[in-house]
Amino acid sequence: MLSIIAFLTIITIVILLIKGKVIPVVALALVPIIGAFLAGFGLGEIGEFFNEGIGSVMNVAIMFIFAILFFGIMQDVGLFDPLINKMIALSKGNIIAVSIATVIIAAVTQLDGSGASTFLITIPALLPLYQRLKMSPYLLLLLIAGSAAIMNMLPWAGPVGRAASVLGMDVTELWQGLIPVQIIGMVLMLSLAFFLGLKEKRRIEQRHSYSIDAISAVGGGTGVTLHAGQNDMEQEEDKNSQSLPKLFWMNALLALGIITLLITGIIPAGFAFMIGVAIALPINYRSSKEQTDRIRAHAPNALTMASIILAAGSFLGILTGTGMLDSLAGDIVTILPAFVGPYIHLIIGFLGVPFDLLLSTDAYYFALLPVVEQISAGFGVASLTTTYAMIIGNIVGTFISPFSPALWLALGLAGLEMGKHIKYSLPWLWGLSIVLMVIALVIGVI
Structure with a gap:
């Protein structure tokens, strides 16, 4: 009976999250309570x-x-603007360089862990360049999505934090095992950008019957003849670069120091970021009103994510405390063929990107991960191994999921269609995910 109630509880949460009938906090908080009552708990x-x-x-x-x-404060004070502007300036006109620069710019802007802000910064900045070079806007979205998804392995981004809450472990400790995979993932993403950029260059040359390299030679290496408006944009970028905040290097050192603290794990991640906020505010904003305004500007995103994590804690606490999760996992183990059980985490990992088309991030980590982790544990697979397999297998597809609000924002900004984006991006990103899974197996992360 406990297994049936647990199954119905999880399925109900998944359906509610997929249908978008309620926000995650509502589903994660209320449904487990009803399940616990049905199981006879007071x-x-x-x-x-x-x-x-x-x-x-x-x-x-x-x-x-x-x-x-x-x-958020680092974005406000323009810490990442010089790098973004420089990458745009250096890559203009070279199809392959534009593709590679797109990956780097997306990685930098994703440092705040917000897919929405990444798309808001990168698409308006790069889309005119893609259009002028006759590059596919779907390539732009693929490269941003893949790069931002790999950067999403950071502990303050969504997936790793969700997984850490399921395991009840320190999020920084969980992330440290993923650092090699994240670095390799970015190298692979840059390689994919080079390959797709080369492929796009050939497509453009064939379709428009001209050589981009020849035009590059005539145009002084720009690859295109720039409109006056684009020249104005370049001048504006130069102007912005010359008017950088005087405290740029202080903010850069502060950000580097906080990231160093995270990697070393000397203090808890929350404490490190608290110190960072406490230093960043008075450095950049002199009055208490300005400091309060910055907190208010970013509070909605911060509180939304924190409330989901707390509601997930309630959900997991109830399912674990009532014994429902153990019961469900135990019963599934008894009906699974013996040869499947030890590899279920790998099977789910290799299918992680397609799962993004069926489950939201919350459903994947809060509903599917606990069950798979319990089943794998029954066959002697370490919880950390299961979690890494599910993170690595799934995370690359974060921004091809129709359940990602940030992706809908990106589609709106670029004027693209969801179906065409999935058709264009899914094979490449799923392939990248599988390669990462294999590499993780080879180097012993999984």
Whole structure:
């Protein structure tokens, strides 16, 4: 009976999240309570399960709040603007260079962990350049999506934080094992950008019957004859570069210091970002009103993510405390063929990107991961191995999912269609995900 209630609880949450009938906090908070009542537990017992669950994710929630505030402030003060402007200036006219620059720019802008802000910064900046060079806007979206998704392995981004809350472990510790995979993933993404840029260059030359290299030679290496408006844009970029904030290097050192603290793990991630926010605000904003305004500007994103993590803690606390999760996993293990069980985490990992078309990020990590982790544990597979397999297998497809609000924003900004984006991007990103999974197996991460 516990297994049936657990299954119905998880399925109900998944359906609610897929249908978009309620926000994740509502589904994760209310449905498990109803399930616990049906299983015969009283309100007092459920309250104890809640406390245990919240305690396991509190550090993750605190980290999210201050990480989003910190990187939001860094975006506000223009820390990343010089690099973005320089990459755009250097890559103009060269199809392959534009493709590679797109990956780098997306990676930098994704440092705040927000896909929405990444698309808001990169698409308006790069889309006119793609249009002028007759490059496919779907290539632009693919490269941004892949780069931002790999950067999403950062501990203050969504997926790793969700996974850490499921395991009840420190998010920085979980991320440290993923750092080699993340670095390799970015190298692969740059290689893919080079290959697709070369492919796009050939497509453009064939379609328009001219040599981009020849035009590049005539146009002084720009690859296209720029409109007056584009020259104006270049002048504006130069002007912006000359008027950089005087505290740019101080902010850069501060950001580097905070990231160093995260990698070394000397102090908890939440504490590191709290220190970062406390230093960044008075450095860049002199009055308390200005400092308060910056907090208010980024508070909605910070509190939304923190509330989801806390609600997930409640969900996991109730399912674990009632024994529903153990019961469901145990019963599934008994009906699975013996040869499948030890490899279920790998099977789910290799299918992780297609799962993005069926499940939201919340459903994947809060509903599917706990069940797979319990099943794999029954066959002697370490929880960390299962979690890494599911993160690496799934995360590359974050921004091809129709359940990603940030992707809909990107499609609107670029004037593109969801179906065509999935058709264009899915084979490449799924292939990249599979290669990353194989590499993770080879180097022992999985």
